Amino acid sequence: MKIRTLVLLLLSTALAVRADSFSLAYDHHSTRNLFQTSDPVSDTVSSFGIFLDKDKGGLSLLADLGYALFHENPGLSFGTVSLGLDHLRAVGTRSAFYFAAGGSGRFFRSEWKALDSLSFELAAAFKTYLAPSSILKVQSRSVYASYRYALFDDLNQVLSLSLDKFFPSLTTLKTEASWRYKHFLHPFSGPVPDVPGIPVIPGGPNGRGGHGFVPIFDPDGGAAGIQSASLSALAAQGLGSRVGISLSGLRQWTLSGENPFSSITEFYFVKNPTFDEFSWEGWVINSLLTALLPYDVECRVGYTYSDKGFPGIEVLTAEGEPTGVPRNDTRSLFEARLDKTFPRLTVFLACSWTDNRSTDPLFTWSSPAVLAGIEWRSPFGRKE
Numbered sequence: 001m002k003i004r005t006l007v008l009l010l011l012s013t014a015l016a017v018r019a020d021s022f023s024l025a026y027d028h029h030s031t032r033n034l035f036q037t038s039d040p041v042s043d044t045v046s047s048f049g050i051f052l053d054k055d056k057g058g059l060s061l062l063a064d065l066g067y068a069l070f071h072e073n074p075g076l077s078f079g080t081v082s083l084g085l086d087h088l089r090a091v092g093t094r095s096a097f098y099f100a101a102g103g104s105g106r107f108f109r110s111e112w113k114a115l116d117s118l119s120f121e122l123a124a125a126f127k128t129y130l131a132p133s134s135i136l137k138v139q140s141r142s143v144y145a146s147y148r149y150a151l152f153d154d155l156n157q158v159l160s161l162s163l164d165k166f167f168p169s170l171t172t173l174k175t176e177a178s179w180r181y182k183h184f185l186h187p188f189s190g191p192v193p194d195v196p197g198i199p200v201i202p203g204g205p206n207g208r209g210g211h212g213f214v215p216i217f218d219p220d221g222g223a224a225g226i227q228s229a230s231l232s233a234l235a236a237q238g239l240g241s242r243v244g245i246s247l248s249g250l251r252q253w254t255l256s257g258e259n260p261f262s263s264i265t266e267f268y269f270v271k272n273p274t275f276d277e278f279s280w281e282g283w284v285i286n287s288l289l290t291a292l293l294p295y296d297v298e299c300r301v302g303y304t305y306s307d308k309g310f311p312g313i314e315v316l317t318a319e320g321e322p323t324g325v326p327r328n329d330t331r332s333l334f335e336a337r338l339d340k341t342f343p344r345l346t347v348f349l350a351c352s353w354t355d356n357r358s359t360d361p362l363f364t365w366s367s368p369a370v371l372a373g374i375e376w377r378s379p380f381g382r383k384e
Helices: 002-017 110-115
Strands: 019-031 041-057 059-070 080-092 095-108 115-131 136-149 156-167 169-186 222-241 241-257 281-295 297-316 324-339 345-358 365-378
Touching: 095 110
Parallel strands: none
Antiparallel strands: 019 041, 019 365, 041 059, 059 080, 080 095, 095 115, 115 136, 136 156, 156 169, 169 222, 222 241, 241 281, 281 297, 297 324, 324 345, 345 365
C-alpha cells in the first residue's frame, strides 16, 4: 500500500509540474549466488522504476521511485525514492559549471529495517576545453548517509580531476586522479551478538558466529575514517562506424584508516554499508567490445579482472574467530549485453559469469547471472 501511494504521488507530481519526460523501467534478474559466498543462495529479482524530469529556466528537477522484489528472499525487498535538481551554467564558449543537489531514501521490509537509510548529496563540477579536442574536468561530490542502525552513519567526500583527449583517428584517451574520504560518525558501539533488523544471512558470516557487521571494539568510542586515492586510464578506439574497443585500468591505494567492521559481506542487489569503493585497495583492469549489429542492435562484450585487498578485514575461522590473515580477493567477470532501442522503447538482455577467489574460503565462489528488462519513455506533458 505504501508503494502504491508513492507511485500515485509521483504521477500526480508529474501532472502538476507538466514533466518534460516520463519513463517506466522493468527488469528481471536471476542469480545462483545472491549473497556471493561459497554457500550459494539462488533468487530472482524483479525491479520496477518510475522516472521524471522537468526543465525550467536552466534548472532541471529530477525524481524517481523504485522497488526491488526478491522472490525467494522476500525480506530483502526494498523501495527507493529520490528527488534532486541540477543546473548547468556556461562560462564563455569553452567552459561550464555544473551543480547538483538531492536526497534519497531506501526502505526495507521488517527483517532488514536496520539497513533503512536516508542520504543527501551535493555535487559540483567544472569542465573546460583546453583545445578543440581536449577536455579538463574537476568534480566534487559530498554524501551524508544516515541509517536506522546508526553504526553505519557516514559522511563521504570524493574529489577528481580528469583529462580527455580525442584524435581524428577515432582514438580517445582519458586519465583521472581521485581522492576519497569516508568518515564513519560513530561506528564503535562495542561487539553486539545480535543486531535487531539484521537476520542471519544464509551461507554468510552468521554461520561462523557473527552477523558480519560486528564493529571492531574501541573502548574510547569516537569516529573512524578511510582515506584513499586512485589513478585510472582508458584508451578507446573506433573501428569504423559500427565497432569500438576500449581498455581501462585503475589502481587504488588506502592512504589511512581501515574499515571499522570485523568482516565484509556482499549482497548482490543490496547496497551494503560495509562494502563500497572506500573499503578496498588494489587494481582493476577492464576490456570492452561494442558493436552495432544488423537492425541497430547494440552488442557489448566485456571482461574485468580485479585484485582487491581489504585493510582491517581478517579471515575468520568456521567459529567466527580471527586468523590474522587479511582478506584478499581476485575476481574474473565476463559480461555480454544486447540492447535494441525504438523511438520510445528500449529492451535489453544481459548475462554474466563471475569467478571469485579469496584468501577467505567463505568468499570463494563462481556463479552466472541473467538480466532482462524494458524501458518506456514518453514526452509526458512536454509542450511541442
